[in-house]
Amino acid sequence: MGFPSGVKSNQRGGSCCTTSAMGEFKVHRVRFFDYMPSAIRALAFNQQNETMAVARMDGAVEIFLCSDRFFQGKIIPGREQCGIEGLTWVGERLFSAGLNGQITEYDLTNQRVKYTIDAYGGPIWAITGNQEGTHLAVGCEDGTVKLFAANEDKIQFERNLDRQKGRIISLSWHPSGSKIAAGMIDMIQIFNVETGQSIHRMLTDRGTSRSKECMVWCVVYLSDGTVISGDSGGMVKMWNDHTGTLIKSHNVSKCDVLALSVSQKEDSFVAGTSEGFVVQFQFISSVLEKNDKEWVRTRTFRNHTHDVRAVAEITTAVVSGGMDTQLVVRPLLDKIEVKSSASALQKIIFPHRSLVSCARKAGLMLFQYPGHLELWRLGESEGQGIPGSSLLVKKNPEKLLHLKVKGEDHIRCSAVSPCGEWIAYSTNSSLGLYRLHCDNNNISITKISKIPKVLSSAKLCFSSDSSHLFSASTQSSVHVVSLSQSGCKLVGTLKPKSGSHQAIHLLAASEDGKWLASANSDHEVHVYNLHTKELHCTVPIYSSAVSAMAIHPETNCLFMMHADQRMFEFSIERKQYTDWSRLVQRNGLHYIWLERDTPCLNVMFNPQNPSHVILHDTYMFCIIDKSLPLPDVKTQFLNQLTLKSLPKEKRKSHSHAFKVCKTFREMLHVELMSDQSLVVVERPLVDISTQLPAPIKQKKFAT
Amino acid sequence: MSQTHSKRKAIIINSAICIRLFTSRCCRDIRTTRWQHLLQSILVTLVGLSLMYVRRCWCLIWRIPYNVCSKVRFTSLKETNKMSELAQSQFESSDDELPEEVAFDASKSAALKSVKDALESAKREKNLLKEKRRKRQQLFQEQKTRKRLPEDLLEEFDTEPQKPAVLSDNVKDEEETNVTSETNSKSLPDSYSVKRVKDESAAKSLQQSAIDFIQSRLYGPGTKRTSNAELLSLKMKKGARQGASVEFVNKKYGADLKKKITKSNKRFIHKQKMVPS
Numbered sequence: 001m002g003f004p005s006g007v008k009s010n011q012r013g014g015s016c017c018t019t020s021a022m023g024e025f026k027v028h029r030v031r032f033f034d035y036m037p038s039a040i041r042a043l044a045f046n047q048q049n050e051t052m053a054v055a056r057m058d059g060a061v062e063i064f065l066c067s068d069r070f071f072q073g074k075i076i077p078g079r080e081q082c083g084i085e086g087l088t089w090v091g092e093r094l095f096s097a098g099l100n101g102q103i104t105e106y107d108l109t110n111q112r113v114k115y116t117i118d119a120y121g122g123p124i125w126a127i128t129g130n131q132e133g134t135h136l137a138v139g140c141e142d143g144t145v146k147l148f149a150a151n152e153d154k155i156q157f158e159r160n161l162d163r164q165k166g167r168i169i170s171l172s173w174h175p176s177g178s179k180i181a182a183g184m185i186d187m188i189q190i191f192n193v194e195t196g197q198s199i200h201r202m203l204t205d206r207g208t209s210r211s212k213e214c215m216v217w218c219v220v221y222l223s224d225g226t227v228i229s230g231d232s233g234g235m236v237k238m239w240n241d242h243t244g245t246l247i248k249s250h251n252v253s254k255c256d257v258l259a260l261s262v263s264q265k266e267d268s269f270v271a272g273t274s275e276g277f278v279v280q281f282q283f284i285s286s287v288l289e290k291n292d293k294e295w296v297r298t299r300t301f302r303n304h305t306h307d308v309r310a311v312a313e314i315t316t317a318v319v320s321g322g323m324d325t326q327l328v329v330r331p332l333l334d335k336i337e338v339k340s341s342a343s344a345l346q347k348i349i350f351p352h353r354s355l356v357s358c359a360r361k362a363g364l365m366l367f368q369y370p371g372h373l374e375l376w377r378l379g380e381s382e383g384q385g386i387p388g389s390s391l392l393v394k395k396n397p398e399k400l401l402h403l404k405v406k407g408e409d410h411i412r413c414s415a416v417s418p419c420g421e422w423i424a425y426s427t428n429s430s431l432g433l434y435r436l437h438c439d440n441n442n443i444s445i446t447k448i449s450k451i452p453k454v455l456s457s458a459k460l461c462f463s464s465d466s467s468h469l470f471s472a473s474t475q476s477s478v479h480v481v482s483l484s485q486s487g488c489k490l491v492g493t494l495k496p497k498s499g500s501h502q503a504i505h506l507l508a509a510s511e512d513g514k515w516l517a518s519a520n521s522d523h524e525v526h527v528y529n530l531h532t533k534e535l536h537c538t539v540p541i542y543s544s545a546v547s548a549m550a551i552h553p554e555t556n557c558l559f560m561m562h563a564d565q566r567m568f569e570f571s572i573e574r575k576q577y578t579d580w581s582r583l584v585q586r587n588g589l590h591y592i593w594l595e596r597d598t599p600c601l602n603v604m605f606n607p608q609n610p611s612h613v614i615l616h617d618t619y620m621f622c623i624i625d626k627s628l629p630l631p632d633v634k635t636q637f638l639n640q641l642t643l644k645s646l647p648k649e650k651r652k653s654h655s656h657a658f659k660v661c662k663t664f665r666e667m668l669h670v671e672l673m674s675d676q677s678l679v680v681v682e683r684p685l686v687d688i689s690t691q692l693p694a695p696i697k698q699k700k701f702a703t
Numbered sequence: 704m705s706q707t708h709s710k711r712k713a714i715i716i717n718s719a720i721c722i723r724l725f726t727s728r729c730c731r732d733i734r735t736t737r738w739q740h741l742l743q744s745i746l747v748t749l750v751g752l753s754l755m756y757v758r759r760c761w762c763l764i765w766r767i768p769y770n771v772c773s774k775v776r777f778t779s780l781k782e783t784n785k786m787s788e789l790a791q792s793q794f795e796s797s798d799d800e801l802p803e804e805v806a807f808d809a810s811k812s813a814a815l816k817s818v819k820d821a822l823e824s825a826k827r828e829k830n831l832l833k834e835k836r837r838k839r840q841q842l843f844q845e846q847k848t849r850k851r852l853p854e855d856l857l858e859e860f861d862t863e864p865q866k867p868a869v870l871s872d873n874v875k876d877e878e879e880t881n882v883t884s885e886t887n888s889k890s891l892p893d894s895y896s897v898k899r900v901k902d903e904s905a906a907k908s909l910q911q912s913a914i915d916f917i918q919s920r921l922y923g924p925g926t927k928r929t930s931n932a933e934l935l936s937l938k939m940k941k942g943a944r945q946g947a948s949v950e951f952v953n954k955k956y957g958a959d960l961k962k963k964i965t966k967s968n969k970r971f972i973h974k975q976k977m978v979p980s
Contacts, residue, residue: 083910099910123913141913212925232920255927256920274921305934307921690931690949690956694922697929703937 026677040321042087043310071563072352077410091133097124126171139168161196172221183216200244207233218260230257272308356669362420370410375401417466452490461507472504511553519546547599561600592637616670631656
């Protein structure tokens with residue numbers, strides 16, 4: 001059996017090769033989606049849920065599930081002119097503060113902003129909560145540390161601590177809640193929270209550059225009274241808060257130390273620098289079995305190319321993020337006992353939601369940017385060729401539509417109907433629906449103004465005949481809107497019985513228009529009958545989140561891929577798992593398949609071959625042939641090249657169900673169009689790296 | 704020459720005086736030895752000589768050039784002409800000669816004359832500038848008259864705005880005053896500009912200044928930053944498969960800049976009418 005082959009494109013066009021028998025596809029390699037991820041500004045770890053909150057420069061906040069292979073469970077989109085500077089958990093609630101002077105609380109159930117209040121202190125530089133979860137402190141531009149009481153529904157301003165001259169850049173609360181350390185320009189102040197007065201004023205040395213002020217970018221307050229600070233001279237200093245003096249100072253880098261994070265047990269901390277490396281210090285004794293412990297610099301992690309703006313030390317790993325937009329999870333091997341997938345370095349580059357939607361019958365693609373949408377038509381090629389060859393592009397891909405979103409909110413989700421006539425998008429505050437009229441050369445678009453009150457939705461999906469729009473809304477319910485020539489009308493609402501309030505992040509509609517499946521953040525998957533508008537069944541809950549799902553056009557089986565790389569197939573009509581799915585569970589999956597570190601984002605079926613399932617993740621795409629035997633542990637998993645070298649008769653005996661292709665660069669989306677051509681949207685990392693801000697110059701030997 | 708003579712005369716007279724002093728003293732006091740007396744006399748001569756050259760010594764001490772010193776000296780009762788002559792001759796004279804005396808009146812009149820001269824020259828300059836300005840103004844007037852539309856058209860325009868004002872006489876008085884105020888309205892002076900309230904809020908400017916502060920601290924002068932191209936090129940150089948710098952390998956990188964450069968090259972070649980080789 002052959003395998004898909006691709007072709008080089010000239011400039012930014014699509015590209016094609018031959019199409020004929022099963023296994024050979026025409027592949028459009030698309031590189032004109034200029035997706036630019038946003039830099040990471042702050043990290044906050046919640047110990048109880050084991051979730052990591054990540055704040056990006058464009059204001060977006062993402063929640064990663066640390067126990068579930070760092071799957072991106074929730075995304076709250078940002079807005080223009082946001083300027084987030086800090087993120088903190090107070091109990092189960094998430095707060096952020098930014099340079100626009102406002103404190104924001106997030107509604108994690110519905111994945112949106114709950115409210116914002118103004119702190120009236122100018123731009124806010126730091127935010128921190130105390131360990132009991134009762135109070136919140138923010139450090140402002142005017143030199144005040146403001147205390148807010150975290151009430152049930154809102155936070156309320158309590159009082160100011162003593163006002164200082166100079167802005168407060170970083171804050172840290174003592175674990176007991178009685179003292180706060182504030183890092184300012186050229187000094188660190190320790191405040192008594194009860195009285196509000198400054199107890200100690202510790203001046204930092206300016207180092208070699210006498211004219212430049214020393215900014216204390218980060219402080220951490222330990223329970224034994226030690227204050228650790230990282231400043232712009234590249235020094236990590238340990239201070240004693242009883243006497244207000246410097247204990248020890250370490251020169252870590254020649255540029256700024258931008259972030260600090262201490263572990264739960266307070267026996268190690270990590271510092272992130274401007275040069276891109278992360279340094280770990282541990283509280284150990286220099287001679288074994290002696291009690292004179294001190295802070296010793298142990299490890300250096302060089303996983304970033306640009307500034308590291310945020311670090312977090314969780315129990316088994318060090319998580320760091322910065323200006324190169326990648327979230328790096330580096331497990332600490334001395335804390336891990338078993339070698340598993342959790343012990344490998346993981347880099348999260350792309351979001352775990354699909355930003356591309358395709359109109360399969362019309363050959364159009366919709367790209368979702370934060371502030372606008374772009375609609376492109378694929379190019380065409382001519383001629384035939386052998387697999388792996390490149391063909392001439394007869395007609396270049398063309399941009400049909402550039403749709404800017406009104407208002408300052410970023411786009412949350414978008415979709416284009418399979419026939420290419422309807423475009424829908426949703427932001428935090430509004431829903432936009434447009435009808436597209438496409439003659440050969442003329443494009444015209446009309447906005448549907450009278451939209452029923454289906455305000456913002458977390459996920460949009462069109463039915464396969466483009467007659468209905470499904471919009472996921474609050475309390476895990478789905479609104480069904482019928483579309484017609486005259487406009488749109490709310491037809492019904494599908495509600496689950498369980499009463500879970502979490503937002504839905506995936507929707508899948510069947511080809512015949514009878515079934516709709518929805519997956520929410522509580523790991524629940526519901527299947528609804530669209531004719532009766534009632535809940536049909538619920539798939540048994542699995543511990544890992546669903547990363548992609550689709551309903552088979554003929555057998556109406558729901559195929560689900562999870563974040564831990566396991567797959568399930570559920571027959572909707574019979575309300576149970578299929579035999580093939582049980583076979584997979586019994587057999588187990590190959591370890592190479594399970595060790596992949598990026599989740600599958602799209603599942604498709606091939607109409608010409610009903611036993612094929614097409615999946616993809618960032619680095620590979622794979623066709624699973626359900627009619628072939630499953631591989632066991634000893635067989636070679638990535639065997640496409642060896643099969644190619646074998647003669648045709650021997651191939652059948654050696655082949656197994658998983659056919660993996662790794663020829664394409666970092667893939668954002670793969671889709672099978674109705675004319676049997678594959679579209680692969682690539683975004684090479686080099687193209688992203690060339691548009692990042694400037695890195696620090698590093699002196700390397702022999703350059 | 705006369706000066707040198709006079710100087711020598713002075714030396715001789717001085718030394719004569721010293722010897723006389725010496726001898727006179729010598730007669731009075733027998734106890735001092737002859738050599739001591741000699742020494743004393745030599746010292747006195749030296750002192751006398753130095754007194755002559757006090758001014759030069761003064762100049763040497765305070766490091767004022769000798770030429771300047773010459774104008775600082777005491778004035779004598781000679782005339783201004785002689786004064787200037789003397790000043791000139793001072794430059795020419797050698798260092799060993801005595802300075803000339805100048806009369807007080809002469810120097811006073813010289814100073815007054817120089818002040819008068821300065822005033823006159825300032826006046827002359829002012830007049831010159833005035834002339835220049837007048838001529839320019841004339842030129843502009845001429846140009847303006849040349850540029851202006853024919854007189855009759857201007858008259859026509861002049862009458863037009865008056866008509867609606869005339870018409871509104873029939874309407875209420877308020878409107879009339881409004882119209883007249885409109886016709887009398889002036890445009891804002893150049894240093895004023897109009898902005899909406901929501902465009903310019905204090906919070907936004909504070910936020911912008913905070914952003915600028917961070918930007919200057921992390922990326923501004925004094926930080927050791929390089930470019931992404933260099934970082935990627937270094938990686939390619941040190942990688943397993945060594946390659947050229949990223950600007951050459953990656954065709955999309957800096958594509959617009961390359962386009963601009965090729966365009967300007969073409970233009971240059973065309974301009975120079977060079978035959979492309």
